[in-house]
Amino acid sequence: MDETSSNKDLSFFKPQGATMRGEVRVIKLILSGWLIAIVGFQLFAYLLEVSYSELLLEDLVFFNLPIQFWLSGQLLPLWFIILCVLFNVWMDRHSVQSLEGSLRFRIKPLKNGEE
Amino acid sequence: MANGIIQLVPLAIVAGVFALFILSGLRNRSKQASEYGFSGSYTGRIGIGAGIASNWMSAASFLGLAGVFYLKGYFAMAYVVGWTGGYVLLLVLMATQIRRFGKYTAPDFVGFRYESDTARTLAALISIIITIIYCVAQFRGIALLVSWLFGIAYIPAVVVGTSLLVSFVVLSGVLGAARNQKLQYFVMIITFILPLMLLTRKLGYFWILPQFGYGAAITELHQQFGFNWSEPFACTSLFEWFALCFTLMFGTAGLPHVLSRFYVVPGIxxxxxxxxxxxxxxxxxxxxxxxxxxxxxxxxxRGGLTLNTGSADAADMIVLSAASLGGLPIWAVGLLAAGGMSAAFTITAGLLMTGSASFSYDIYPRLIRPGASEADKVYAAKGFFLILAVAVMVLSLRPWGMIAEIAAFAFAVAGNTIFPAFLLGIWWPRANAFGAICGMLTGLVISFAPLLVGDSLPFIAHFFPLTSSAFIGAPLVMFVMIAVSLLTAPPSDAIRLFVSRNVHDCPENP
Incomplete structure (x- = not known):
């Protein structure tokens, strides 16, 4: 398989090139944080309900709200915003580094150290 | 609602808000050319964010969500998590990559990526179907508000609401008023949160952040009235919750008008x-x-009223009812009505125009009148706008659920069709036109199966609920797309190299 055809065969699970590999790595981390929080909070509430009926869920109050309301209704949207900020910060730094890398190849050095 | 009493003060507030939108749009008209006004002007990232939020806010968010909470308690959290979590998917998997394709609409993207006019036309048809379903939810919200404002019954209110909407769009178009989305968002958030602060203050709760303050009401309901909110999965299963939540997330990342937002901002x-x-x-x-x-x-x-367990109309108007029952002045209730009307009107106007543009540019010149001129397409768009409005009006006369549930059905269709086509189109260059077409058709079948055969085949209704079918449906559609793509010829080298080099920045010699 030549290099061009290997480029054509890329996928999310088979990223090619440093840029895509880095991007896919951070996407996987963000999506893991996203999925674990969504599934984890619901399983937590479900297990509490199944194990202790409503007794424990009544007593667990956080920021004035029952714990399951606070986790799903307040914290999860905030967590999504945090994940988006983390992704953007990484992408911004990554794109600056890529730009610097590409500039090194594109700008020819001037003679006698002129600027 | 059909009490014959016209709510004069709320009506004046609603009219004032819409007059403000039109005047502000006229003021921005001159600026539009110098900026890039697809839908109004933008100043910085906060302005772009306000535009995204304004474009997103609908009757489902403003009226419907509170109604589902009122009827179904914790189950409604699936809407909150689904409608916010979908933006994570959209950002990390699609936003940057879609811009690199440089296509302005969902059918444009599908046609270019899959190099197929058939796939493009199918995507346009699906976009129109999604538009119709989504607009039915909005029309229901508009009709309920019109019914309350004018004191008329629901069915005449649907007709009056449709006339008002079409008049608003025509008047804005004739005057050339641009949408000022920042102003629209500002109006919506103020009209939603100010009455809530007044309500919680009146109750003696923590009113500065009523988003936390209302927790005291949950405790009071439980301790004094035995109303229990503390068993989150008592009435619904974990599967139902996850199915709805993930369907809304997939749908968020697949709604054509949401995806189009990323083309109209200055940079990635x-x-x-x-x-x-x-x-x-x-x-x-x-x-x-x-x-x-x-x-x-x-x-x-507190008022000794019997608990409502099933009236969808009452639940969809619960935002206004809460303000009235809480003893807020009529102008505060009017603010809520104005916010709900502006949310429903602005999104419906935008969706109907997008739907008619899809028809006039993707279907009319390809299927109905090949070789149509630009002027013909403009006439076709105007005509189809009216046809769409009438079709939605007729469907809204007998809506099949609450506002949020109807909107969720639109999300399910988007999650089963557009979302897989975009996701694989971006992340798997091997996906081809046959795969995309088979996938989108499978998605349509899955979306409508519970409506058509749900009664005779109960397992369909169980695993693919009308509002939540994309939880299993979207992965199934992706499987179909992958299988069909692998069994048929790969797409051209040109598009595969475009995806790897231009979209994913892969070097020619890694």
Missing amino acids: RDARWGVVWGLFFIALIYWSAPAYGVLARLFEA
């Missing part, structure tokens, strides 16, 4: 940060919406 970085601000502005509404449902229950319990 601005698009990404705009999503963060947009998500924050959207979350402000969703952090607050449950409070209206809970407070309405409390006022009913």
Whole structure:
């Protein structure tokens, strides 16, 4: 398989090139944080309900709200915003580094150290 | 609602808000050319975020969500999580990459990526189907508000609401008023949160942040009236919750009018940060919406009213009912009506125009009149706008659920069709036109199966609920797309190299 055809065969699970590999790595981390929080909070509430009926869920109050309301209704949207900020910060730094890398190849050095 | 009483003060507030929108649009008209006004002007990332939030806010967010909380309690959290979590998917998997394709609409993207006019036309048809379903939810919200404002029955209110909407669009078009989305978002958030602060203050709760303050009402409901919110999965299963939540997330990342937002911002970085601000502005509404449902229950319990267990109309108007039952002045209730009307009107106007543009540019010149001139296409768009409005009006006369449920069905269709086509189109260059067409058709079948055969085949209704079918449906459609693509000829080298080099920045010699 030549290099061009290997480029054509890329996928999310088979990223090619440093840029895509880095991007896919951070996407996987963000999506893991996203999925674990969504599934984890619901399983937590479900297990509490199944194990202790409503007794424990009544007593667990956080920021004035029952714990399951606070986790799903307040914290999860905030967590999504945090994940988006983390992704953007990484992408911004990554794109600056890529730009610097590409500039090194594109700008020819001037003679006698002129600027 | 058909009490024959015209709500003069709220009506004046609603009219004032719409006059403000039109005047502001006229003022921005001269600026539009110098900026890039697809839908109004933008100043920075916060402005882009306000535009995204304004474009997103609908009757489902403003009225419907609180109604689901009122009727179904914790189950409605699936809407909050689904409608906010979908933006994470959208940002990390699609926003940046879509811009690199440089196509302006969902059918444009599908046609270019899959190099197929058939796939493009199918995507256009699906976009129109999604538009119709989504607009039915909005029309229901508009009709309920019109019914309350004018004191007329629901069915005449649908007709009056449709006439008002079409008049608003025509008047804005004739005057050339641009949409000022920042102003629209500002109006919506103020009209939603100010009455809530007044309500919680009146109750003696923590009113500065009513998003937390309403927790005291949950405790009071439980301790004094035996109304229990503390068993989150008592009435619904974990599967139902996850199915709805993930369907809404997949749908968010597949709704054509949401995807189109990323083309109309100045740069990729601005698009990404705009999503963060947009998500924050959207979350402000969703952090607050449950409070209206809970407070309405409390006022009913305090007033000795019997608990409503099934009236969808009453639940969809619970935001206004909570304000009335809580004893707020009529102008505060009018603010809520104005916010709900502006949310429903602006999104419906935008969706109907997008739907008619899809028809006039993707279907009319390809299937109905090949070789149509630009002028013909403009006439076709205007005609189809009216046809769409009438079709939605007829469907709205007998809606099949609550506002949020109808909107969720539109999300399910988008999640089963457009979302897989975009996701694989971006991340798997081997996906081809046959795969995309088979996938989108499978998605349509899955979406409508519970409606058509759900009664005779109960397992279909169980595993693919009407509002939540994309949880299993979207992965199934992706499987179909992958299988069909692998069994048929690969797409051209040109598009595969475009995806790897231009979209994913892969070097020629890794």
